[in-house]
Amino acid sequence: MKVLAINGSPRPHCNTATLLNYALEGAVSQGAETELVHLYDLDFKGCISCGACKEINGKSCGRCAVNDGLTPVLRKVEEVDALVLGSPIYFADVTGEMRSFMERLLFPALPYDTNHSRLIKTGLIYTMNQKEDVVKQIGWDLIFRLNEMITARKFGQSESLIVYDTILWDDYSKYVSMGVDVKAKAKTRKEEFPKDCQKAFDMGVRFAKR
Numbered sequence: 455m456k457v458l459a460i461n462g463s464p465r466p467h468c469n470t471a472t473l474l475n476y477a478l479e480g481a482v483s484q485g486a487e488t489e490l491v492h493l494y495d496l497d498f499k500g501c502i503s504c505g506a507c508k509e510i511n512g513k514s515c516g517r518c519a520v521n522d523g524l525t526p527v528l529r530k531v532e533e534v535d536a537l538v539l540g541s542p543i544y545f546a547d548v549t550g551e552m553r554s555f556m557e558r559l560l561f562p563a564l565p566y567d568t569n570h571s572r573l574i575k576t577g578l579i580y581t582m583n584q585k586e587d588v589v590k591q592i593g594w595d596l597i598f599r600l601n602e603m604i605t606a607r608k609f610g611q612s613e614s615l616i617v618y619d620t621i622l623w624d625d626y627s628k629y630v631s632m633g634v635d636v637k638a639k640a641k642t643r644k645e646e647f648p649k650d651c652q653k654a655f656d657m658g659v660r661f662a663k664r
């Protein structure tokens with residue numbers, strides 16, 4: 455049983471990476487082999503629309519043909535039993551790197567049927583500054599549902615863990631951060647973030663169970 459996690463944050467030790475590590479710890483607790491990949495360590499681009507993955511009878515049909523820093527990661531995905539993608543929300547969407555990764559991962563399989571894909575469990579973990587009620591009021595949560603649909607279409611199963619009201623800076627007094635209620639954020643960090651970490655851990659346990 456292999457579980458791969460992909461960090462779409464430029465920060466290797468902050469909110470998103472912490473949650474991904476909890477998910478992997480959960481998987482390890484069930485005996486899984488795990489790996490965490492930091493997308494910002496890699497040199498790659500998003501889909502270049504070359505069409506090679508769609509070429510009927512082409513040698514790359516159903517597979518991304520671009521050869522760059524992401525290629526080994528896409529090959530790893532073909533061998534794992536579960537995949538967890540984590541990204542901060544940047545301007546109401548996943549980061550550019552995560553978006554580029556998703557294009558390369560997901561476009562080759564669409565609109566092919568599931569014969570082109572191995573069915574595995576997939577999880578999507580998002581972290582963001584905003585609070586849950588505001589996110590829902592603005593309708594940002596549509597993006598979470600769409601990503602869940604697209605990943606489920608390729609891999610057969612997908613679930614999301616959405617983590618709101620995270621801390622961006624350890625010390626907000628050093629940064630321009632108007633409108634941030636620092637005390638309330640510290641409280642959320644202390645009381646809610648550990649619950650989210652537990653949810654990530656539980657996701658890892660579920661994913662690693664046969």
Ligand SMILES: Cc1cc2nc3c(=O)[nH]c(=O)nc-3n(C[C@H](O)[C@H](O)[C@H](O)COP(=O)(O)O)c2cc1C
Binds near residue numbers: 471581621
């Ligand atoms: C460029 C940038 C854009 C951001 N845009 C949003 C946003 O649209 N909505 C939001 O709630 N948080 C936004 N944030 C805050 C991050 O999503 C949040 O702090 C996240 O938890 C950071 O994840 P990390 O600690 O793993 O890097 C933004 C942060 C940055 C640096």
